[in-house]
Amino acid sequence: MAEQSPVSTNGRAGGDDASNGVLEQLSDDQLRWIYLIMRRIRRFEETAEEAFRAAKMRGALHFYIGEEATATGVCAALDEGDFITSTHRGHGHCIAKGARMDKMMAELFGRTTGYCGGKGGSMHIADIELGNLGANGIVGAGIPIATGAALGSKLRKDGKVTVAFFGDGAGPTGAFHEGVNVAATMNLPAVFVCENNQYGMATHADFANAAAIHNRGPAYGIPSASIDGNDLFEVYATAKTAIDRARRGEGPTLIEARTYRHKGHTVLDQKNYRTKEEIAEWVARDPIERFVRAVNESERLDEDDFQAIDGQIEREIEHAVAFAEASPWPTVDVIERDVYVE
Amino acid sequence: MAVSTSQASAPETATREIFMSEALREAIDEEMTRDPTVFVVGEEVGVWGGAYAVTQGMLEKWGPDRIVDTPIAEAAIAGLGIGAALTGSRPIAEFMYSDFMGIAMDQIVNQAAKNRYMFGGKAKLPLTYRAPFGAGTGNAAQHTQSLEAWFAHVPGLKVITASTPYDAKGLLKSAIREDNVVIMFEHKAIYAMRGHVPEGEYLVPIGVAxxxxxxxxxxxxxxxxxxxxxxxxxxxxxxxxxxxxxxxxxxxxxxxxxxxxxxxxxxxxxxxxxxxxxxxxxxxxxxxxxxxxxxxxxxxxxxxxxxxxxxxxxxxxxxxxxxxxxxxxxxxxxxxxxxxx
Known part of the structure; x- marks a missing residue:
């Protein structure tokens, strides 16, 4: 994919579910991994929603369901040591970067065994060891941090690439402009992935952004792409091109992936800003179903493969919930601990 | 290494008088020599040498990979420090005036200060922010404030400031070696103050009056x-x-x-x-x-x-x-x- 220009306009020329040769470049193990990750994200969130509605957890949950192909396709193209910054809608990024569901579930339950010992919750899951520099409760704020990680990599010459995930709601923020502009001026190994899921709460992306976000690439003098974020193969191919380019020292790329959240903004949603028809239209473009269809047509994996993965995930989920529920609550003596390195 | 908490206890034999700006430069230079992951990033820190000349001559000595000029973008400067610190560098990020930190407030207060705690103690941010503050320069309302209380109020930040070149050097060296986010407020009216600073290595500990x-x-x-x-x-x-x-x-x-x-x-x-x-x-x-x-x-x-x-x-x-x-x-x-x- 290295030779393909990341600058495309409106998706690939091929049919909706044709992979345009990308599927053929992925190994069976990669295909299994992609399915595993997308299904993990979905089942993790479905399970978390049940737990929330059963009053087993509190706070806010921002669901990624419907957007799985974006995080998964991008992270499939990253190397293990690469970095990401995530968002308040971050479960998908965490799982795609390799996070364990038991530690994530425990964090959502506010328990000591969670990723953050119960101090962060859904919006602040990070795993620096895995290269996940953190979900973020502030829209747009991960972008300058990603630029900083990319600067660090350039100065340390560690060969790593940083991906900043952000939503269409981050498009209007100053952090977006400062972060992307500086990355472009310094030619940093960063990839900016806008997950345009159409809405920031109830505000449509077209209202929030004066022009399409991918149009800003030329303004910063960097390549940009507008892609179908529900097409795993297009996401992977575009991300791979951008990541390879960044790793070669040729600078950042801006990718706008059009996708959709099947669920509301959080567990609580006004449900008054989009139509049932619109939701149904996007659910029909479900990224996991499209991936499975394409793989089935290619006859690369069979039903047994998918069932084996589904079975594995159900066991993981069952364990994650049991683990979270059985885990101890933090004791109040830790309130002022870990504010500083002692 | 000598740790001295007061100017009086500095070895008399090795003292000389230098400006506070020079003392700060020595601190940065020594720590950059000591640790290759230390770098300076900010507006006009390179060619110009820093608005208050603290990094004068350092671009020539260290090159653009250690003395990193940025565009005017305070939120990005704060974020550059955070991202680089999280991934293994030890940045010194400079705000040209502390008044400009308002633009970077989210990055400093919601990101830098809270990352370690939010992430359950698993993140480490060895990050120093430097910021000139204070009055006496005739630069009016947006270049002469003393906003240190804003930052001292936020758990996750350490806030220091020096009155002498000796303390400035020792405190800044301690800050750079900290695995925490430290904001060093440097009073503009005393950059050109001279004071005794001994040759050689010493630290002034953070948190000691x-x-x-x-x-x-x-x-x-x-x-x-x-x-x-x-x-x-x-x-x-x-x-x-x-x-x-x-x-x-x-x-x-x-x-x-x-x-x-x-x-x-x-x-x-x-x-x-x-x-x-x-x-x-x-x-x-x-x-x-x-x-x-x-x-x-x-x-x-x-x-x-x-x-x-x-x-x-x-x-x-x-x-x-x-x-x-x-x-x-x-x-x-x-x-x-x-x-x-």
């Missing part, structure tokens, strides 16, 4: 440039037989309450002197700690001396009158001694 002058009758608790007004006031009053102790806190957070209380328990009177707007300033925290912890030792109410409740005016007589000067400190000390307010 320094008694800059010992006295028995009243304690002036202060920091940064105002330390010098306190020392001048002490000198003037000594002629009248009034003995003033001057405590330079050097570190707002963590605050060395022990040294402050020891002084107040000795003198029984406290004047808290700071250059920020008096209302809601950091001096209120010091005054509050004193009355909570040493109420029975006090012979007079704790007095605060701070700036006028106005944006910093431009015109010289207005600016000068907006901030505490030596005469005001002398007056405040007299009030404390007389118990007349």
């Amino acid at each position: 320094d008694v800059k002058r010992e006295g028995d009758d009243v304690s002036v608790i202060t920091y940064a440039r105002q330390t010098h007004h306190a020392l001048e006031a002490a000198e003037q009053l000594a002629a009248e037989g009034i003995s003033v102790e001057v405590v330079d806190i050097r570190s707002l957070y963590p605050l060395d309450t022990d040294t402050i209380l020891r002084s107040v328990r000795k003198t029984h009177r406290a004047v808290v002197l700071y250059e920020a707007v008096r209302f809601g300033g950091f001096g209120a925290e010091i005054a509050s700690q004193i009355q909570e912890l040493a109420f029975d030792d006090l012979d007079a109410p704790v007095l605060r001396v701070g700036a006028a409740h106005a944006p910093v005016p431009f015109s010289e007589p207005l600016e000068v009158a907006s901030f505490p000067d030596t005469a005001q400190v002398v007056e405040a000390i007299r009030q404390s001694l007389q118990g007349v307010y």
